[in-house]
Amino acid sequence: MKNKNRDKISGRFRKQKKGGLAKTFCGALFILCYVFALVVTTPPIPIAVTNAQEPQEPQVILIGIKYNWTEERITQEINTVFGNNPTMVRIAKCESAMMHEKEGKVVRGKVDPDDTGLMQINKRYHEKHAKRLGLNLEDIKDNITFAKILFDQSGTTPWSASKKCWSL
Numbered sequence: 001m002k003n004k005n006r007d008k009i010s011g012r013f014r015k016q017k018k019g020g021l022a023k024t025f026c027g028a029l030f031i032l033c034y035v036f037a038l039v040v041t042t043p044p045i046p047i048a049v050t051n052a053q054e055p056q057e058p059q060v061i062l063i064g065i066k067y068n069w070t071e072e073r074i075t076q077e078i079n080t081v082f083g084n085n086p087t088m089v090r091i092a093k094c095e096s097a098m099m100h101e102k103e104g105k106v107v108r109g110k111v112d113p114d115d116t117g118l119m120q121i122n123k124r125y126h127e128k129h130a131k132r133l134g135l136n137l138e139d140i141k142d143n144i145t146f147a148k149i150l151f152d153q154s155g156t157t158p159w160s161a162s163k164k165c166w167s168l
Contacts, residue, residue, distance in 0.1 A: 069140055071098045074118065077141065081148050087156065087166065088147070094165035095120040100140040119147035120159075126150070 069077075075089055075098075082088045092098055096107050100118040109115025114124040116137045121130075123137060126146065133149070135142040150158045159166070 069100060074098050074100070074140075077144055081144050082151065088151065090166035091156065091159045091162065092118055094162040095159060100143065106138045117143035119143050121146055121150070 074092065078089050078092060079085070095115075096118050098118070099107050101107060106117050107120075109120055112122065114122050116123050118140055121137050121143060127137060130137050130142070130146050133146070135146050137143050137146060156163070
């Protein structure tokens with residue numbers, strides 16, 4: 001009687017495999033089920049999104065375009081923010097000649113280059129506060145808005161250096 005565990009060529013005993021073909025089949029089936037479960041339960045990833053709405057006019061996004069603010073438009077904006085305060089209009093005329101930009105660059109102070117924009121707000125003292133409020137002092141509307149904040153806190157004191165020009 002031959003021993004089934006002996007190798008036919010060398011005559012040595014082979015290690016007996018436990019489970020054999022059934023175990024291999026079960027392992028493969030488990031992996032197949034696992035992969036299938038991942039595929040079925042994983043949400044689909046969109047590759048392309050189409051819009052079935054009516055065609056619309058193309059949207060134009062303007063980047064880096066500087067708008068030309070006239071003296072009339074600046075006066076209107078100051079009056080809107082400050083509630084028709086003629087003193088603040090006069091301050092803007094004295095501080096920056098009613099200009100926020102000149103030759104494409106934000107107006108800076110002649111005596112102190114940290115004085116910035118229409119209302120000549122000093123960046124050295126006020127830029128951190130303005131940034132915490134989400135304001136950019138080099139933007140004309142933000143410059144006027146921050147001037148209003150200063151005015152509400154200190155009146156016209158921040159512009160006292162030019163008081164001879166704007167006071168009546």
